Amino acid sequence: xxAPTVLATDRLELGEGIRWTDGRAVLTDILTxxxxxxxxxxxxxxxxxxxxxxxxxxxxxxxxxxxxxxxxAGTGVCRIDDAGRPDWIARPEDGAPVPMRxxxxxxxxxxxxxxxxxxxxxxEDAGSLYRVDRDGSVTRVLxxxxxxxxxxxxxxxxxxxxxxxxxxxxxxxxVDPATGDLGAPERFVTFGTGSPDGMTxxxxxxxxxxxxxxxxxxxxxxxxxxDRIVELPAAQPAGLCLGGPDGRTLLVTSARxxxxxxxxxxxxxxxxxxxxxxxxxAPYRPADTTDPDRADSAAADSxxxxxxxxxxxxxxxxxxx
Numbered sequence: 001x002x003a004p005t006v007l008a009t010d011r012l013e014l015g016e017g018i019r020w021t022d023g024r025a026v027l028t029d030i031l032t033x034x035x036x037x038x039x040x041x042x043x044x045x046x047x048x049x050x051x052x053x054x055x056x057x058x059x060x061x062x063x064x065x066x067x068x069x070x071x072x073a074g075t076g077v078c079r080i081d082d083a084g085r086p087d088w089i090a091r092p093e094d095g096a097p098v099p100m101r102x103x104x105x106x107x108x109x110x111x112x113x114x115x116x117x118x119x120x121x122x123x124e125d126a127g128s129l130y131r132v133d134r135d136g137s138v139t140r141v142l143x144x145x146x147x148x149x150x151x152x153x154x155x156x157x158x159x160x161x162x163x164x165x166x167x168x169x170x171x172x173x174x175v176d177p178a179t180g181d182l183g184a185p186e187r188f189v190t191f192g193t194g195s196p197d198g199m200t201x202x203x204x205x206x207x208x209x210x211x212x213x214x215x216x217x218x219x220x221x222x223x224x225x226x227d228r229i230v231e232l233p234a235a236q237p238a239g240l241c242l243g244g245p246d247g248r249t250l251l252v253t254s255a256r257x258x259x260x261x262x263x264x265x266x267x268x269x270x271x272x273x274x275x276x277x278x279x280x281x282a283p284y285r286p287a288d289t290t291d292p293d294r295a296d297s298a299a300a301d302s303x304x305x306x307x308x309x310x311x312x313x314x315x316x317x318x319x320x321x
Contacts, residue, residue: 004232004270007038007251010045011267015253016198017058017104018269019281020243022066025251027239027269028056030103035059035069035080038251038269046269050084057115058239060107063283070132070284072105072115077132079286090138092130098123104149104198104239109157111285112180114141116148122166129162131180134287141182152199152207155279161188161207163196170196170209188224198239198253202276210237210252217252219274230272233265242278250274 007025018027025038026049033056036046054074062068067082076091093100098119105115111134119126129142129151142148146166153160157177163170168191174183188207189196194214201207205222217230217237234254241251249271256267 004252004272005042006265007042007269007271008046009043011256011262011265012046012253012269013267014238014255014257015267015269016239016255017056017072018198018239018241018251018253019058019060019106020241020247020251020278021061021281021283023245025241025243025269026059027253028058030055030057030101031257033073035071050080052080052086055101057102058105060105060113060281061283063111063285070107070113070286072102074102075100075117076102077105077113077115077130077138089132089136090130092128092138092140093117096126098126100126103127103147104151106151106153107282107284108153108160108175108180109155109282110177110180111283113284114151114160116145116150116162118145118147122147124166132284133180134285136286141180147195149197150199152201153282154201154205155203161199161201163199163209165195165197165212168192168195170199170207189220197237198241200241200278202242202274202278203247204276206276208240208242208250210240212236212238212255217250232270233263234268234270235259235263235266241281242274243280244271247277247279248274 012029014030033052035049057072059069059071069080075093078086078088103116103118107113113132116129117127125144127145128140131139131141149163151160151162160173160175170189171185172188173185194211197210197212199209207220215232219227236255238255239253252270256262
């Protein structure tokens, strides 16, 4: 394992949701609502793909629709087309007792999208985990989470890892790959220092997690024992994935938010070489993939009827300055 490479010149307030897709790394700066791509030249800043006027937690590519995304954003989930137009699927956290936003999210190997919600003030047990099935239906599958991160899935989709960062715990759930139904969880790892954040799995079934507050990323064997620790020159590692042409580059985001004296590399995105590869980000596979014009017309109709990102976020109090 070599020393880290810094991927861009700019620094992120809350860098998260990094995914390797279509030969590049994409990531979010959550509270600015920006979807970014890492530059090919580390002497350049991140490139803006699109920006929503509300928090943008994470995205997954949409199968068969280049430049289209499904996103955990604002108080729910939307699809974003290649012109940056959102089509809101659901906003399940509208009207919650406390102000809420979506956080992390990922597609599973079967083509469903999963996304977690949390309170802005990290209110205990306010968060949930939602599943978006291929037909676009949205189901709350878990409640009483404080700060959900991940999930991450085994390569066959039969296991799901989910962090509750505020509680310092990662749980592992069996998954029915046909239905997405979850079985009873088991405690996979408990942290005494720092908080587990973004996660990804590799081809040997290992689990990588960024550990917020420690300046580290950890890899765990499938039995939950710690395999290795990567030291990072940033206090708040947040999201990570495996990517690069051979899947052996560990990409890690970090955050500057709430640091009284940020160091030069707080908020940077890092790359390390590792031994065990991972796979590119799984895509969301909507049932309307065979009708390529349907998503575009729906997004246009949504914008025409006040379903734009600004309208959706403003209606829920999430509009950013």
